[in-house]
Amino acid sequence: MADFSVGRISRRGFGRLFSAYGRDSRMDFWIFVALVFGPLIVLQFAMQIVLAFPSMDVLAANAPGDAEASRAMFESQMKGMVSAAYASIGIFLIGALLLLSATARRLHDRARAGWWALILPFGLFATGLGQARRTAEAAERLPALMEKMERQPGNPASMIDWVAQANASTHGPDWPAIVGGLLLAWLAIELARxxxxxxxxxxxxPE
Incomplete structure (x- = not known):
């Protein structure tokens, strides 16, 4: 009976970080993906909380009923979210590089050339950069939208419209992110077969 122990998969995966030769089974590969990306997702979540949390100066100035202070705190949080979005690219690229050889071996098991594994870092970078840019654009538009919301308090339908305006892209379709996302979807399907x-x-x- 095959040994599917997490310890064995971890030792084999991390021990062959720089070896793309051979084949990896579907079970071994996806358990190794969880071992790599699980801690990175926790790290990303913690980083987002830290970066998006307002500074003590901003918190101290946020008096109840002070619209200007509330706006400053919200803008500080948005800047932190933008920083977290860009930092997340680096975190997930680390994961992609750790999985590069394992992805190549899994593709070998599918009888495909290992160089298709390069889709993983490219796709994660392209989609992550696109998300970070959209977050940055939204952060730039939000102050003006918040002023408009304060001057023209509206109904829930207006709120939805303002949210859509904040998230709308001013540069048209982000083709690198779209192509990267489609390639990642194809790769995920291929790796799952x-x-x-x-x-x-x-x-x-593979044994």
Missing amino acids: AGTDGPNRFGPA
Whole structure:
């Protein structure tokens, strides 16, 4: 019976970070993905909380009923979210690089060339950069929208319209992010499919 222990998969995965030779089974690969990205997602979440939390000066100045202070605190939080969005790109690129060889081996199990694994860092970078840019654009537009909301308090439908305005892109479609997202979707489907039966041109079937 195959050994699917987390310890074995961890030792094998981290021990072969720089070796793309051979094949990895579907089970081994996805458990290793969880081992790599699980801690990184926790780190990203903690980083977002820290960066988006207003500074003590902003908190001290936020008196109840002070619209200007509330706006300053909200803008501070948005700036923190923008910083977190850009920092998240680096975090997920680290994960992509740690998984690069394992992804190549999983593709070998699908009888595909390992260089398709390069989609992983490219796709994560393109989609992450697109998200960070959209967050930055929204942060730039929000102060003006907040002033408009204060001058013209509206109904819930107006609130939805203002949210849409804050998140609307002024530069048209983000094609690198779109292409990167589509490539990531294809790669995820390919990595989730069963490997070829028996030996293939990349070696024997994984144990």
